[in-house]
Amino acid sequence: MAISFEKAFGIHPQSLQVRAKNAEVIAANIANADTPGYKAKGLDFKAALAQAASKQQSGMSKTHAKHFDIRTEINNGVDYRVPNQADTGDGNTVDAQVERNLYLENSMKYQASLQFLTGKIKGLKKAITGGQG
Amino acid sequence: MSLFNVFDISATGMSAQSVRLNTTASNIANADSVSSSVDKTYRARHPVFAAEMQKAAAGQEESVGVKVLGIVESDKPLNIEYSPGHPMADAGGYIYKPNVNVIEEMTNMISASRSYQTNIQLAESAKNMLNKTLMLGQR
Numbered sequence: 001m002a003i004s005f006e007k008a009f010g011i012h013p014q015s016l017q018v019r020a021k022n023a024e025v026i027a028a029n030i031a032n033a034d035t036p037g038y039k040a041k042g043l044d045f046k047a048a049l050a051q052a053a054s055k056q057q058s059g060m061s062k063t064h065a066k067h068f069d070i071r072t073e074i075n076n077g078v079d080y081r082v083p084n085q086a087d088t089g090d091g092n093t094v095d096a097q098v099e100r101n102l103y104l105e106n107s108m109k110y111q112a113s114l115q116f117l118t119g120k121i122k123g124l125k126k127a128i129t130g131g132q133g
Numbered sequence: 134m135s136l137f138n139v140f141d142i143s144a145t146g147m148s149a150q151s152v153r154l155n156t157t158a159s160n161i162a163n164a165d166s167v168s169s170s171v172d173k174t175y176r177a178r179h180p181v182f183a184a185e186m187q188k189a190a191a192g193q194e195e196s197v198g199v200k201v202l203g204i205v206e207s208d209k210p211l212n213i214e215y216s217p218g219h220p221m222a223d224a225g226g227y228i229y230k231p232n233v234n235v236i237e238e239m240t241n242m243i244s245a246s247r248s249y250q251t252n253i254q255l256a257e258s259a260k261n262m263l264n265k266t267l268m269l270g271q272r
Contacts, residue, residue: 016266020135023262027139027255028196031146033248034153035182035199043195078195100251107258114265121270 003127008120012113014052018045018077019110025078026103029094036090040081040099048077136266138196139259145185145198146252152180152201153245157238164233169223175231177207177238207232 032038083093209232217226
């Protein structure tokens with residue numbers, strides 16, 4: 001019986017990808033916390049994960065080196081956040097405290113996914129070595 | 134690998150905030166620099182932040198760093214004082230003091246250093262996440 005890594009790891013590898021992406025989006029929000037006119041963005045985790053899991057890439061394939069890279073990722077899950085405070089005076093909608101907590105939460109969930117993967121890998125190792133290693 | 138982008142983004146945030154700290158330091162240091170003419174008087178300087186939009190063109194539109202577009206001098210009126218006995222006084226007996234508001238600058242300094250710290254913490258926890266990822270399957 002062959003071991004399918006794809007099946008063994010389940011959704012977790014994609015989940016890690018989306019978590020990393022989410023960390024990037026939140027980092028951009030915090031870096032721009034003092035930029036006038038900057039609008040905070042957020043990742044719709046469900047949509048992004050569904051997209052990552054189905055590996056949807058609606059674009060034209062490149063068959064020549066001189067072809068342009070046309071990728072039309074139909075809304076890759078990133079959207080503007082609805083601000084708590086509508087008018088901050090300079091058009092910035094980043095709530096630094098909220099973003100920090102979201103970043104922390106995201107990082108914990110990233111590590112939870114890693115923990116799951118570690119468990120799976122341990123299990124597979126045991127299966128491969130027959131509990132000898 | 135998008136976790137590495139967190140380092141780039143928080144680095145832009147840190148450098149922008151340190152420019153802001155620099156201008157604040159310069160403003161506070163020169164808060165009492167007296168001069169004898171309007172042109173030669175120090176004026177409060179402030180950086181202008183903007184999102185790094187040229188990266189957005191390269192297909193990274195959802196996560197952009199910050200950059201300092203430039204530094205503008207405040208056009209608030211200068212503090213003109215009548216003080217004929219002052220060595221820097223002009224022909225009419227006036228001295229010119231900068232338009233620096235020290236209290237504003239102090240709050241600006243606190244805000245800048247907090248933002249700087251937040252950006253460092255982002256990089257730090259991204260580092261932890263990457264370290265844990267590198268250790269995947271080894272324990």
